[in-house]
């Protein structure tokens with residue numbers, strides 16, 4: 001099949017490369033010419049394990065093409081995916097500017113029947129708007145071309161995107177046109193070989209399914225974060241509680257990890273957008289509003305612990321805080337809504353210095369933090385260390401921010417010898433409090449019981 005994918009962000013590039021991998025001819029379009037030039041030169045604009053070789057292999061085989069020209073993307077396509085960004089508007093709703101502009105560009109060029117697929121996370125009702133935008137352009141041109149708009153939300157996780165795409169738990173397709181649904185079933189057949197993964201439904205239910213999934217996962221995390229804070233007060237250990245409840249098959253073990261609050265480009269944005277969609281329709285989502293509030297508060301928990309440790313905000317003045325990890329989660333350089341940003345902002349405000357090491361995200365972090373705080377403040381207060389070990393030099397305490405694999409087995413005697421205040425703040429509950437205590441280190445996790 002001839003596939004076009006509009007937008008070469010995470011979802012667009014990964015989907016395009018994976019569709020090419022199973023034998024389709026895929027054209028990936030982005031209006032950002034620099035990005036397309038990069039991709040044509042074999043460079044990948046994002047950090048995603050395995051993506052570079054996948055893109056390279058399929059580009060070399062001539063199955064994966066790049067362009068900035070809508071004429072190329074629309075002319076021969078049987079299926080056109082919309083995978084452009086839907087950043088949050090100021091009021092929390094999803095901004096549809098890019099989606100609708102892509103829809104118009106398609107309508108201005110469509111000459112043969114095609115299925116248009118919403119893959120971006122878009123509010124319920126967007127498919128209708130996309131359909132109307134394309135139809136209006138066709139009417140303006142005075143041509144009639146049959147087309148369908150279907151919803152096919154994406155559930156891949158950054159850092160595991162290719163695996164998630166190639167071996168999905170489910171493929172959700174919302175369509176009001178049986179022929180379009182049939183074409184989608186054919187396209188996805190190679191990803192659904194051993195078990196039926198295809199779930200067909202109406203368009204609006206598919207659109208809502210995407211938000212429901214992220215909202216449920218975000219709510220689990222906020223629930224655990226609240227219980228973690230309660231555990232501290234009660235002298236319980238959230239890690240034990242997590243194991244205890246996760247063994248119940250009705251609950252399951254995943255996404256029960258207390259931490260520094262969820263970040264990334266999806267959960268915070270999607271939770272807010274769903275709350276907004278509901279309020280636009282006269283409903284208040286109490287539970288989800290609380291999920292969002294709890295998350296905002298959780299991003300400050302580690303800072304509060306540091307303040308307590310240093311005997312007040314003034315105690316942090318002039319201190320050097322080592323951070324391990326900056327990205328919102330491991331295996332990505334993505335800094336969007338990363339809890340590290342909230343922590344660093346608070347540390348800067350308190351007059352502390354930060355020495356950070358991240359295996360991949362340092363460059364992106366520097367760019368984002370300089371844009372937020374100015375180059376000068378970053379030059380004065382932020383040092384990016386070349387290794388985890390180097391970040392400890394001259395540090396007062398260590399904060400584990402992102403659970404990259406290389407932080408899992410730290411050299412405890414070295415930590416104890418390096419840190420002036422011999423204290424580690426574990427924002428991901430990665431470590432064993434007893435081992436740290438035995439090494440003479442103060443250990444503070446999230447909702448952990450102090451070692452006896």
Ligand code: UGA
Pocket residue numbers: 121154155156157158159214217221254255256257258259260261262263264265266267328329
């Ligand atoms: C999330 C969903 O997991 C994907 O299914 C979805 O497709 C994607 O959003 C999207 O809508 O595009 P992603 O944002 O890449 O994927 O990352 P996650 O692995 O879900 O992590 C999100 C945040 O939750 C991270 O900050 C992570 O540290 C945090 N988290 C996750 C916890 O604090 N505790 C947990 O138990 C799990």
